Amino acid sequence: MITKKDVDQLRNITGKENVLTTVEEMVAYSYDATNWSHMPEAVVFPTDAEQISGILRYANDNEIPVTPRGGGTNVSGGSIPIKGGIVLCTTRMNKIVDINKNNLNAMVEPGVVLQDFQAALAKEGLFFPPDPQSFAGCTMGGVVAENSGGPSCLKYGVTKQYVLGLEVVLADGRIVKLGGLTPKNRTGYELMMLFTGSEGTLGIISKITLRLLPKTTANKTIVAVFGDVAEAGETVSAIIAGSVLPSKVEFVDNWTFDKFRGLLPDKILDNSQVILLIQVDGLPETVAAETEEILEVCKSSARDVRVAEDPAEAEKYWQARTAHFSDISSRTHTIVNEDVSVPRDRIADFIRISQESAKKYDVPISFAGHVGDGNFHPVVLSDNRDKEHFERALKCVDEIIETAISLGGVLSGEHGIGLEKQRFLKKAMDPVAIDIMKQIKGLLDPKHILNPGKIWEESPNE
């Protein structure tokens, strides 16, 4: 329990206006984009690394749980303060410290919103590729701590490929600088990789240096509609095996077709199952040639293929894709959203077997995902007020995850484990690897104050 004395101490560190404690405000920091919720006892908004250090030193001395949070948009339960205590929110550390075009790098504070960062880079003709679909609200600290992906990662890779340096505050309050400003750096262990994707369990990221790319000058969006999943899956495999690497290949099933009404003919939508959204980017000449090649591949099995005429039309297709998650969520009380990744030549098999599972447990299922890199978000629609239905939904999801793993895939492509997937961890990860992770945790955070209760299920003696 946090006492009044604790709150006074926190206020001494950050200033009165940067500590919240009313029960109403605690409700507003009890959730993220999952169905998990738990109220913290205080929310603290540090404004620099020194303040984070002060908060952690105090929390460590007094064994108070600290859950880091940025935009609170994650879909794994990572920012839920499941043990109460303090939510350390970085949204007031939102300065873009530097954008250096000559070095192709940028330095940001953890509370910068990804969308704002992208906009600032675009003005300079620069580009940071990871584009999780929560870009409008997610913050850079979370992007790194969750090692975020997104559609563009097919061609450009995930966040870890762009982290050059980090400043991290450790559980005992020490501030450590890792990595540097250069793309090549072979000095000792790659320690900043330890914190990239650590889900806030090893330290709190207070500054981030990122590698950037020059912004591409042209892109084209190709829309292909398919009569069945197998044809779409085979087309993806054919594209990947071809000579063009698109920047994005996204998959949506007919649950989301309403969002495409008015953009594509009803006659085609009514009798189809899958839409692939494909983007190629680069120089105008290469984009034109690559578009032709993709069209050729799609034409053999797609019912309808078209190229967006202009950026405005393309934007409408991508908005329809982005809306998938909220669209499905708003149709039912509870959704169970998964994040498996499968090898790309097993996509059609994965969808077929998962659909059989859904039929077996009699639950509705929708598929969307970054199919170009094999990363899928199967969503089972349920209602957790109906216990029996919800149990069937969970069993179905268990089976889908087992399917993905048996096909050579992984438990989480980009969302992380958090609370949402920890019950599968033992099945999906080598026990020795889990043991190493726990040892690292014990070394860096011996009192388990940082984001406790995440990633692995606690055994009774923990």
Add this chain to the structure above:
Amino acid sequence: MNSSVKFEQINRFEDDLDKCTKCGFCMSYCPVYQEEKVESSVARGKLMMVRALLDGKLTLTDEMAEQLNKCTLCMTCVQNCPASTQLPAVVTAARADKVKHKGLRFPYNFIYRWLLPRRRLFGYAVRIVSWFQGIFMPKTQGTIRHLSMFLSALGKGRHIPQIAPKFLRQLIPEVNKPPEGVKTTCTVGYFTGCMTDFVFPETGKKIVNFLTKNGVEVIVPRGQGCCGAPVFLGAGDFDTGRKMADSNVRAFRDVDYIITDCATCASAMKDYVKYLADTPEKIREYTEYSEKIKDITEFLVDNLNLPPSAYKVAEEFNGKKVTWHEPCHLGRYLGVKEQPRKILKSLPDIEYIEMPDADRCCGMAGTFSVNFYDLSQKIADKKTDSIDSTRADIVVTDCPGCQIQLIDGITRKQMPQKVLHIMDLFE
């Protein structure tokens, strides 16, 4: 706790609560969140707080009311929500349940329940207060919107326009016929709103003049009162709101169209049926009433379909650069986006410049700007930055509430722009 009894209004909008998937997109659009960066200010946070209220985890404390009041009801979150969650409805309903159970505090109970519904008395009160205006606060040209706001803004340094020496109702007759030689093509009722009546009567005169010149007979019913926006939307007092709605419905019973020059009044009156209709009879009455309401620009462009030659810019504005602020209530509530721009772009005597984010909330939001004046100013600063970037001479809009906010913001920053109602541009 039996929540179904306790939260009668919120329960009506429970579906909207459940639609929210907590994706957090609203964070990037909410003007309040953009300033505060605190979850309780954004739609997602407010919806979860109201959900906690229904689940018995929270109660209707003053803190809860404060959080619910900290929303401009600008609708930007709704417009961009992938699940189309209706935050303003939930917030308004929660405000109503708060009033139902906890009542209204002084001076709001006096102003909303007693003074605002009595138009003439309200006018006297405004007049009396106006005598002291110069003593307490900086003056600018123009007037005030609601008495409550006026009183509360005292001492906060807000630049409030002067109360007009004569109210609109004293300046124009109840029935205004087209001049001789102009054929009467239709008859409309003119809902003047408190602001045009007490603060901007010249705008009202111009509108009547413009309409009659173009063959429209304009009735200004004396029985009309305040639209009720500050009462039922701002404060959540549905009972008083209903009385005000009923007297407006009575006053405009005999006209086919009700013309407004205030987007807030228009959208509030269109919302009578959503919030205040408690019987089948009222649903019918309020629906009929709402169907008659037309914003002035909407009426001119869609109904009268006037030729460009009908719009004669007053000589003093010839050659000026003009930009347009789109009120939330006009664009997002009434869906009137193109009509005012169509008029402005058609005027050969001015240069029209679209400002960046013309539809971004100005931060006025009636009672909001009184309760959270500092926050309201910060939101206004973004708007005045937009205006500044256009280098325009004049900002026009279609809501006297926004006008007050823009005047305050522009004066604070010592910017040169004149703030006008769009209809002020014409002869």
